[in-house]
Amino acid sequence: MSAPAVFFYLFGAAAVISALAMVLNVRNTVASAMSLVVTMISLAVVYVVLGAHLVAALQIMVYAGAIVVVFLFVVMLLNLRRDEFSQPRERLAKLAGVVFALGGAFAFLQLVPQSLPTVQAIPADFGSYAAVGRALYHDFVLPFEVSSLLLLAAIVGAVVLAKRRIS
Amino acid sequence: MEIPLEHVIGLSAMLFAIGMVGALTRRNLIVILMSIELMLNGANLAFVGFARAWNSVDGHIFVLMVIVVAAAEVAVGLGIVIALFRNRESVNVEDVSLLRW
Numbered sequence: 001m002s003a004p005a006v007f008f009y010l011f012g013a014a015a016v017i018s019a020l021a022m023v024l025n026v027r028n029t030v031a032s033a034m035s036l037v038v039t040m041i042s043l044a045v046v047y048v049v050l051g052a053h054l055v056a057a058l059q060i061m062v063y064a065g066a067i068v069v070v071f072l073f074v075v076m077l078l079n080l081r082r083d084e085f086s087q088p089r090e091r092l093a094k095l096a097g098v099v100f101a102l103g104g105a106f107a108f109l110q111l112v113p114q115s116l117p118t119v120q121a122i123p124a125d126f127g128s129y130a131a132v133g134r135a136l137y138h139d140f141v142l143p144f145e146v147s148s149l150l151l152l153a154a155i156v157g158a159v160v161l162a163k164r165r166i167s
Numbered sequence: 168m169e170i171p172l173e174h175v176i177g178l179s180a181m182l183f184a185i186g187m188v189g190a191l192t193r194r195n196l197i198v199i200l201m202s203i204e205l206m207l208n209g210a211n212l213a214f215v216g217f218a219r220a221w222n223s224v225d226g227h228i229f230v231l232m233v234i235v236v237a238a239a240e241v242a243v244g245l246g247i248v249i250a251l252f253r254n255r256e257s258v259n260v261e262d263v264s265l266l267r268w
Contacts, residue, residue, distance in 0.1 A: 008170050012178045019182055019205055022198075023189035029197060036201050039182075043208055050175065052215045055230050059211075062234050067204065067241050074245045075197055078252050093192045104180060108173075126219070132227050140228045147235040154239030161246030164253075 008049045015042035029075045033068055040064040051127040175216030183209030196251070196258040200244045207237050 018038035025032045040063040047056035125131050136144055182205055189202030211230045218226025252258055 005170055008174075012174075016178070016181050016185070019185045022201060022205070023185055023193070026193075029195060032198055032201060036204065039205065039208070043182075043212060046178070046212065047215055049170065050215050050219050052218065052227055052230070055211075055215060055227050058231065058234055062238060063204070063208070067238060070241055070245055071197060071201060074248060077249070078197075078258060093188070096191075097188060100184065104184065108177065108180065123222070126222065127224060127227060131224050132231075135224045135228055136231070139225075143228075143232060147232060150239050151235060154242045158242040158246040161243065162249045 004049045008046055011042040011045040011049075015039045015046065018042065030072065033071045033075060036071070037064050037068050040068065053127050054129050054132045055127070172216055172220045175219075176213055179209045179212035179216065181209075182206075182212065194259050194261055196248050196260055196263075197245075199260065200241065200248070204237060204241070207233055 015038075018035045022032045022035035022039065025035065040059060044056040044059040044064070047053075047059060186202045186205030186207075186209060189205065190199050193199055193202065211233055214226040214230050214233070218224060248258055251263060255262055257263075
């Protein structure tokens, strides 16, 4: 097994384990947020293995750097007490989980190998800053500009929502 | 050795399923938002895997758009959480049933 494949399986397992730790940890929301950081950074390593270098850098900067920091800030601001799982729906959720897992595994084993393309050798500059930037500013320039409007609206909305009411 | 696309899609499906379980079973609004982030990351991983399989960077552009939407969603969602906590002294979703029919 080559080094990239080892990294893929190692950090893929780390992402799944820390995602489970995030969802199953009911005692401490800060620990959940730290598990989310581990998931994001493991996924960044997986992205590098898959040739998505710009996406990996943005994953660390935006997700692990900005989004999780905002989560931690709000958790510490609100000083939360212990959380619990939703009791009335717990049995239903377990049943739905079993059905979903079995159905998903069946569909995965039956359908996926027949329809997926095999991975070819990829060019050296695939996923590089230059290649993604060229696509972003040539073919996808309108979505890029619209996303800036979305961010502006989100900033204004967040400030208005979180602002303390002054009567 | 190249990583087969099936394994990338399998990892992405696992992350998405874990995030969905978290969003459905937890009651803390902040953890529900984190689980939604996890689901978005599962979708991102599928985009990156298919982008490599088809040797096209268009999937990476979609991931960038998803990251932008996720950042906007977190900003507005946590703004709502703070406003909610200020009014109800709680972030438990079962204390917030104003719009329930």
